Every structure is written in C-alpha cells, then in structure tokens.
Amino acid sequence: MNEMNHFWQSISQFSGWFLAAMIIASFVIVFTVKNRKLRETLIRGVLMLAGFLSILLGIIGIFLPIMPTVPFILLAAACFGRASPRFHKWLWEHKYFGPMVRNWEQKRAIPRKAKYMAWSMMTFSCCMVLYRMWQTPWWWSGIVVSAICLSVGIWMSRLPDA
Structure with a gap:
C-alpha cells in the first residue's frame, strides 16, 4: 500500500510539473523567439510532447482508478489538433479513445x-x-x-x- 501511495504521489507531482513546464515553455517561446517560422515549429514541438505525455498519463489512468483518463486524452486531442493532423486523426479513429474525443469535439458532451x-x-x-x-x-x-x-x-x- 505504501508503494502505491508513493507511486500515486510521483505521478501526481509529475503531471503538475509537466503542466507547469509546458505552460512556461510556451510563454518563453512566444515572447522570446522573434522568427515566426521557428516559433511555430517550437510551439508545435511543445504541443506534440504535451500530447504524447498526455496520452501516456491517460493510459496510466486506465489502470489506476484514482487517475483520470478522459481529461488527459482530451488534452492530447487538443494538442494534436493544433500540432499534427495525422496524430489527431489517429486519436479520433482510435478504438478506445476515439468515442470520447468525438463526443467532446462534436457535441461538447460527456457520458452520464x-x-x-x-x-x-x-x-x-x-x-x-x-x-x-x-x-x-x-x-x-x-x-x-x-x-x-x-x-x-x-x-x-x-x-x-x-
């Protein structure tokens, strides 16, 4: 039980630091990089990283009942929607994650x-x-x-x- 508590705390701290790092990186890139093309490429890279890490945290949430899955998958869809149409399409058509992404993007709906x-x-x-x-x-x-x-x-x- 103590190991599980430690694992949960580690994941929770990681997700908090991850979110803070992505926000800070985005602000630094937007306000310091003057070259428009380079800025867009860097932002796309930050969004791709955020999308992949969100999927990882969402998958962990499938197996841990105290860790949410849907918010991380929706965050990944939002990141991929801006950064990579190919990965957004993959997530949209995914057997398990696709329905929740489609429901959210089409109707802003959450299952009861x-x-x-x-x-x-x-x-x-x-x-x-x-x-x-x-x-x-x-x-x-x-x-x-x-x-x-x-x-x-x-x-x-x-x-x-x-």
Missing part, C-alpha cells in the same frame, strides 16, 4: 456515467482533503480545492450527455 464518476471522485477527494487539512495551517487549501471542484461539477452538469 463519466459525470457521475467524476462527481463522486471529486466529492470523495474534497472530503479527504478537508479531513486531512482541517487541523493544519493549510486548512484554506481544502476550501480552495473544494470550491474549484464545485465549480467544475456545476460546469460539467450543464454539458449535454453523450
């Missing part, structure tokens, strides 16, 4: 079962964060996480069902 699962996991996670953080100086972080999850839950409830 996925909504219920997301709401349940967010509620459970918020309760755990509040429970663990309430007696610490970081109690306010539990409130912030809960407010963000509540906002995402309300936004998700307004989306059509796939």
